Amino acid sequence: MNFTLRVWRQDGPETAGRFEEYPARNIPDEASFLEMLDLVNEDLIGKGIEPVEFDHDCREGICGTCSLTIDGVPHGPGRGTTCQLYMRSFREGEVIVIEPFRATPFPILRDLTVDRGAFDTIIQSGGFISERSGSAPDANAVPIPKTIADLAMDAASCIGCGACAAACPNSSAMLFVGAKVSHLGLLPQGKPEKNRRALSMVRSMDEAGFGNCSNYYACEAVCPASIPASFIASLNRQYAVAAAKETVGATL
C-alpha cells in the first residue's frame, strides 16, 4: 500500500515545530502503524534525513509507551493503542496526519515524543497502598467478592498512556486518576487510605496543569484499555466525600 504522511517534526522542547510530508511506499497491509513508520524511517535514513522520533517499546498494546495522534485522534482509528493499529485499516493512497499527544502538561521533547512524567507525579502523590514488604497477611485472609475484584481489575487495566488527556479539550486527566482511585478504593486493602488518596491525586493533577472534566467523554472514546467514564463519576463522589470530611476536620 502507499500513503502520504504529514508528520510533526520538532527538534527539541524549545524549538518551533512544523509539518513535513513524506511518502510511505510499498507498505504491506499486515504491517502495524509503527512498522510502517519503521519503513519510512529506513527510507529517510537512506536519504540522509534524520528519522522521525516516536516513543514505543512493547509493541503489543500493554506498556503504554506509544503515543501518536493520528488524523487528530490519539492512537488513531479503532480502539487499541497506536502499536496495535494495522495498515489494513487505512485506504490506499490516504494522507495520514501524525502528531504527538498534545496536552499542556505533556511537553514535546522531540518530534512525536512527549514527556508524560506528570502522570508519575500524580501516582507518587497517593496512587498506592502503603504496605511494607514482608508484613502482609495470608493472601486468602480477606476474601473479596468476585464482582468487586473484577471491577477493580477493569479499573486497574489502565496502561497510563495519556490518550485520555490528549483527547480531552480541557486536557483533563480524570479518566486516568478515576481509574486508579477506583481500582485501589474498591479493594478492602485500599480502603484505609481512600480519602487521602482521592484528595492528593486530584490536587496533584490540578497542580500539574490538567484541566477539569466537563463531560465531553472524548477520553472514554480513545481509551485503549476501555476504561469507562463511570470511574470519573466515582472519583467525583469520592473527592466530594473526602473534601467534606477534610473541611469538618475529620481524620483522613
Next chain:
Amino acid sequence: MTPDAHIPDGPLKDKWTHYKNHAKIISPANKRKFKILIVGSGLAGGSAAATLGEQGYDIECFCYQDSPRRAHSIAAQGGINAAKNYQNDGDSAYRLFYDTVKGGDFRSRESNVHRLAEVSNAIIDQCVAQGVPFAREYGGLLGNRSFGGAQVSRTFYARGQTGQQLLLGTYQALSAQIGTGKVKMFPRTEMLDLVLVDGHAKGIVVRDMVTGEIRSHAGDAVLLCTGGYGNVFYLSTNAKGCNVTATWRAYKRGAFFANPCYTQIHPTCIPVSGDYQSKLTLMSESLRNDGRVWAPKRKEDCAKAPQDIPEEDRDYYLERKYPSFGNLAPRDISSRSAKEICDEGRGVGPTGLGVYLDFADAIKRLGRDVVEERYSNLFEMYHNITGENAYERPMRIYPAVHYTMGGLWVDYNLMSNIPGLHVLGEANFSDHGANRLGASALMQGLADGYFVIPYTLGNYLTSQFGKKRPETTDPAFQEVEKEVRERTAALLAVKGTRSVDSFHRELGMLLWDKCGMARDKAGLEEAIARLPKLREEFWKDVRVLGVGENLNESLEKAGRVADFLEFGELMCRDALARDESCGGHFRIDHQTPDGEALRDDENFSHVAAWQYQGPNAVPTRNEEPLVYEEVKLATRSYK
C-alpha cells in the same frame, strides 16, 4: 578458576532460614548512609528499589523507558507461581522446587531454587496487600490455573495481564518511595558502563536520553536488574528496547557471564509473516490449558482450511508423544516438536512455519463465554494482528525467542564475582537452569527484589563500613566516562550507508539459524567465524544520523546493537563448548533415538561462567560444579 557460590551449610530445607537468622543486620542510622544504585525498574529492580527505600537506604533507580511503569515485565500475560496449595491438589514448596529443577533440566543451583520456592507464598501475600487484583472465585478466594510443565494448579493470574498488574503493584510501591524522597528515579536514562574502584562496583556511567548528557553516578553498591537479552535475535517477544548493554558492559569489566547459550524459545507465538516485521507477539502459554495443538498428518492437507481436515487426519502430536503432559509439555519440548513438524513439511499458514492451536473442543466443553472470560484479550490481540477469529478458526502459532535463562553469574547472595555488583531478575542466571517453566520468571523477579536482596545485601555492605564512597570526580569515573563519550562519538562518526536495524536483522537471522532451536558444531563454528566480520562491517558502514546531544533513538539502538554483535559470539561459543543437549540448548548431535535432548551429566553438570580476557582474546570458560544433594539426576520425561 571455580567461582564460589557461597551456599550456606546445612540441610537444603534449612539453608535460607538459617541464613536469615544469622544475616548481618544494618541499623537504620547506618542504612541511611549507604547509597544503592539500582538499574532497572521492572519486577526485580522496582521491587528492590521500593523495599530497600522503605528500609531506609538512599536509592537511585534508573530505567530507559519514560516511566518505571513501562518496564517489560508489564507484558507478561500468563501468571505467577506460588506453592500456596490453595487448590488442595498436593502442592508444596518442595514440589515447586522439584518441578523447577527438573524443568530446568537439572542445570540450576539447588539452593537458589529451593529458596525461590520457599519465598513464593510471601510474594502472593505481598501483591494482594498492594492491591493486585488477581482472579478470584465466586467465594471470594483466589483462583488458580495450571501452567506448562506442572501437574498442579499453582498459577495466580490477573486475566491475561498478570505482569501488568504485578508491575503496577511494584511501581506503586516504588512511587510511594519516590514520593517520600527515599528513591530518586531517573527515567529515560540508559546505563552505558560500570565503574569499578579498587575492584569493587561503585558506580555507573549513564546517558540522559533526552539531553544526551553523559554523566556518572556513584554508590556503595550497584544492582543490575536490566532484564533479558532475547533481542540479540532481533525478532523476539521482548520489547524493542530490551538489551544486553548493562550486563555486557559489566562482563567487560570482569563480571562472569553464565550460560549465555540458554535461551528459551516459546512455543506459542504468532508466526512471522514478513521481513517488515519488528517483533513477535506471544500468545500466552495459558492457552495450552484449553487449546489443543495439532498439525495435519499429511503434507497434502496443509493448504486446506483447518475445518476441512477431518479428525482422523489431524495429528495432535503433543498428546500423542507426551500422553501424561499432553498440551502442557514444557516449552523447550513443545517448541522443538513444532519445529520438527514444520521441518517435515507439515506446517500450516502462508510460510509453512506454523501449527494449529485449536479451541473448538474447549468451546464445546465449556461454552464460548467461559473461553471468552479466560482468554478474550488474547483472542482480541490475535484478531487484531492476523485479522482471524480464533473462536471460529484455530490459531496459527510458531515458536519465538522469549526468555533468556543465561545472565550474569551470581552467588547465593545474588552478588556477582565483582564485589558490590548484584544482579537480580532475568539479568542473572540463577534459578531456571537450561529451561524456565511458565509463570516462574515473575516469581523470581519479585522474590529477588522483595525477599532476597533485602537480606543478602547487608552481607556486602557490612564489609564497607568506614569506607568512604568514591566521588564521581575520581579518576576511575573520569576514565570510564571518557571511554563512553569516545564510543558514542565513534558511532556517530562512522557515517556509513546501512541503518542500525539492517545490521540487527542480519545478526538476528544468523543467530536464529545457527544458535536457535537446534544447534550443531559446524553451524556454531560458522557463526563464530562470521560474527567478527559483521562487527567490522558495522563499525565501517553503519549510518547513525543526528547528534549525541539530543534525543536520538538511532544512536541508542546503535550502542545496543554494537553490544549484541559482541555478545552473540559469546552465546555461540557457549553453545559450542556445551557439547550436550539440555533444556532449551538442543544440539542435534546429542539426541536420543526419539529426538529428545541427551544430557551429559558426567561432563556438563556445571554452570559455565565466562570471563572476559580483552578485545580480541578468547574468553575463559570457568566452571561452577552443580552439586545435587536433594534431587537425583534423572532423564527428564514428560511422557
